Amino acid sequence: MITARALSRTFQTRTGTVEAVRGIELDVAAGEIVGFLGPNGAGKTTTLRMLTTLLVPTAGEATVAGCDLRRDPVGVRRQIGYVAQGGAAYAEALAGEELVDQARLYGLPAARAAEQARILFTQLDLDGLWKRTCKSLSGGQRRRLDIALGLVHSPALVFLDEPSTGLDPQSRANLWNHIRRLREDLGTTVFLTTHYLDEADALCDRVLVIDHGTIVAAGSPEELKRSINGDAVLLTLADRAHAEDARRIVAALEDAGSPATDGNQVQVRVPHGASVLPGLLRDLDAHGIGLAAVEVRRPTLDDVFLSVTGRSLRDDSLVA
C-alpha cells in the first residue's frame, strides 16, 4: 500500500538547512495498521505530509496506494484520506455541511455526498450533531468529525496524524475502537503517528520508531519489546541487609543482565521473567531472604525508545 525509498525532505531556514527527514524506507501492506512513533520534531508529520502529497520530497521515491507520489499526486489523493494533527473543521461551520462539502470536493454528486455523510455520522457516533457548529462539539466529537472528513470518499488508506492528542482517556479508548473498526469492517489500511506509547501498543500491528528524521527501529510492538533483553524482575526485600545476597542470586539466573540495587530493591532483566519466578522465589526462601513484594514488568515501548535512541520518550514530558 505504501512503498517509500530514500524519501527525504530538507527545509531552508534563515539559520541554514534543516534535514527534517533523511532517507526513510517504508513498506506498508494493505490492511495493516502501522504506527509511526517518535518525539516531537522527529520528522513524523513531515513524512506524512510528503506521503499525502502536501509536501514534495526533496529526494527519494514513493508509491502510495498504487500511484506514484511525484507523477500522479491527484491519483494518490483520490485513494487516501488524511486527518491532520490540528483538526480540519471550521469552528463556525455546521458539522454536517462540512462533511458534505468535503465529499463534494472529492467529486461525489450532491445526493451521494449527503448519503455518505449520514452514514459516517452514524458510524462515528455523531448522530444528532449534524446541525451543530463545529465549535460547539466536544473534543472527542470534533476529533471523530475530523476523521469522518478524512474518510468521506471511502479511501483505501488513511493517514492519521496524532489522532488522540488532547483527548480524555475515555474518548481515546472510544477513538481506538473506531480506528480498529476501520480495518475490520472496511479493510482500510491505517498509517498513524503518535507519541503515545500505549496508543502504538494498543492499535498497531507494526511500529516504526523515528528519531532525527530516520527510522531507528521497526517491528511489531511485541518484537520491539522482545528486543529489549527480556522482562524486568523487581524484588522488594523485607530487610535491606539482604540486598547483597539477593543481588548474587539474581545475577546467577540464566541469561540475566547485570542487576541493579537501590536500597531494599533489586532489579534484573531476564528473557522470561514469569518463568524464572518460581525457582527464584524458592532460592530466595532457601537463603532466608524475606520479600515484601515481587513485580515482573514487561518491557514498554518507552524502554524500546530508550534503548534505540538513548533517550526516554518521557523526556519530552509526555506521559506514556
Place this chain on the structure above:
Amino acid sequence: MNLLRETWVVFVRALRLSLRNPVWVVIGLIQPLLYLALFGPLLKRVVEAAPSLPPGDAWKIFVPGLLVQLGVFGTSFVGFGLIAEYRAGVIERMRVTTAHRVALLGGRMLRDVLVLLVQAVLLTAVAIPFGLRTSVSGALLGVATVGLLGAAFSALSYAAALRLKSEDALAPLLNGIAIPLLLLSGILLPMTLAPTWLQRLSDLNPVKHIVDGLRALFRGDVASTATMWGLVDTIGLLVIGLYVGTRTFRRESA
C-alpha cells in the same frame, strides 16, 4: 468542468459562512453609508466652491469614489478569514482532496464579489434619495467595474494571506498598500484639486484611473477615454490578481 463544479462547492460553502455570521457584511455596508451621510454634505459645499472640479454635481463625484473604496477596502481584508480557515486546518483538508486548487481560490473570490456587488448596488440606491442623479446604464457599468476591481483585490488578499499565514503580518501589509492607494486615488476629493507633483504621483496609481473612469460612467460618458482607461486598469489589476492568486494556491505547502 470539474473546476467549475468545485469552485461552486467552495463558493456555496463560503457564502453560507458569510450569511451565518453577517456582522462583517453589515459593517462593510454601514461604513460607506456613514460616508454618504456624514461626509457627503460637506463635500457638496466644497464642490460648489471649487471651480476646478470635474463636471458633474457632488454626488456624481462622491458616489463613484465610495464605490471604489468599497471595492478596494472591502475585499482587501478577506485574507483574514482565510488565515482563520488555515489555522483550523480547512485549507489543508481541501488541499488533500482531488479538487483543483484554483477552485479553492475561485470559490472564495466569487463569494467576495457577490457580497461586494450587493453592497455596491445598495450604496448606489441609497445615494439616490441623497440627490444622486445618474443614468441606469452608467451606474450598472460602474458597479460591474467595481465587482472586477473587488475580484482583483480579493485574489491579492488571499495570496498575501496564504503566503504570510499570520494576521500580525497581513494587517500592516494591507494598510501599507491600501491607504496610499486610496489617498492617491482622489476618492474623497478629485485629484484635479491637488498640486501638480501630487497629480503626477497619482497618475501612477491605477486606482485613480479607475475612480476617474467610474466618475465618467456616472456622468453618462460611457464612451470616453476616462472610462476606457478605468476599465483597462481594472482588468490589468484583475489579471495580476488572478496570476498571483492561482500561483500561490498551486504552490506546494501553501
